[in-house]
Amino acid sequence: MVLSLIAEVASPEGEAGPFIRRSQEQLTLRDFLCDSLTPMGMRSPRRRALTERVASDLARQKLLPADPNAAERMINDEVHRRVRASGKTNLSRAVSELVSAGLLKRYYKGYAVDHENRGAQRHAVYVLCGIARCLVGSRASASISSTELTAAFRPAPQQTMPLLHFSGLE
Numbered sequence: 001m002v003l004s005l006i007a008e009v010a011s012p013e014g015e016a017g018p019f020i021r022r023s024q025e026q027l028t029l030r031d032f033l034c035d036s037l038t039p040m041g042m043r044s045p046r047r048r049a050l051t052e053r054v055a056s057d058l059a060r061q062k063l064l065p066a067d068p069n070a071a072e073r074m075i076n077d078e079v080h081r082r083v084r085a086s087g088k089t090n091l092s093r094a095v096s097e098l099v100s101a102g103l104l105k106r107y108y109k110g111y112a113v114d115h116e117n118r119g120a121q122r123h124a125v126y127v128l129c130g131i132a133r134c135l136v137g138s139r140a141s142a143s144i145s146s147t148e149l150t151a152a153f154r155p156a157p158q159q160t161m162p163l164l165h166f167s168g169l170e
Contacts, residue, residue: 002094003103005036006126007135014133018109018123028123034087038080047083054078095126103132 009032010016017029027035055075058064064071098104108122128136 001037002033002091003098003128003132003135005033006104007128007132010126010128010136012136014128014136015125016127017125029126030088030091030124031084033091034084037087037091038083047079050082051075051079054082095124098132102130103128105129 006016006029007014009020009029019026020029020032021027022032055064058071058075058078064074095104095106099106105127107125107127109125110122
């Protein structure tokens with residue numbers, strides 16, 4: 001799913017990020033991916049429990065407005081913020097697995113790229129590579145040679161066992 005979403009917003013060269021324009025707003029690639037994956041968990045018991053926990057936390061801190069509609073918006077905004085934060089962690093793990101599998105390359109663009117603090121306003125850029133480039137569609141198909149496709153689907157060579165000869169067995 002993550003790979004499909006990245007391919008959906010990737011350029012013809014297979015590069016996605018660091019920013020994605022969705023309707024009238026501009027999001028970082030990671031925020032876009034988290035928000036796109038969020039609806040999958042909207043009805044889960046964990047999401048309902050989080051919503052109840054946020055509502056009780058805000059009520060205990062006396063931060064909820066008297067207007068029920070405004071209170072609901074405030075609760076939903078806080079739930080969205082928390083879900084997005086945890087979603088980024090899960091997304092990072094998923095992308096690391098895709099990088100390990102050779103389907104993606106990851107690098108960062110932005111301010112203070114070589115800063116010791118990894119989060120120094122740098123934003124992730126993901127590049128589809130190998131067989132994952134096929135997901136971009138016809139826009140990138142010309143850049144993938146038939147040799148690359150054949151190599152991607154070719155099974156690994158089988159190891160053959162040497163034949164053992166037993167003498168003296170009759």
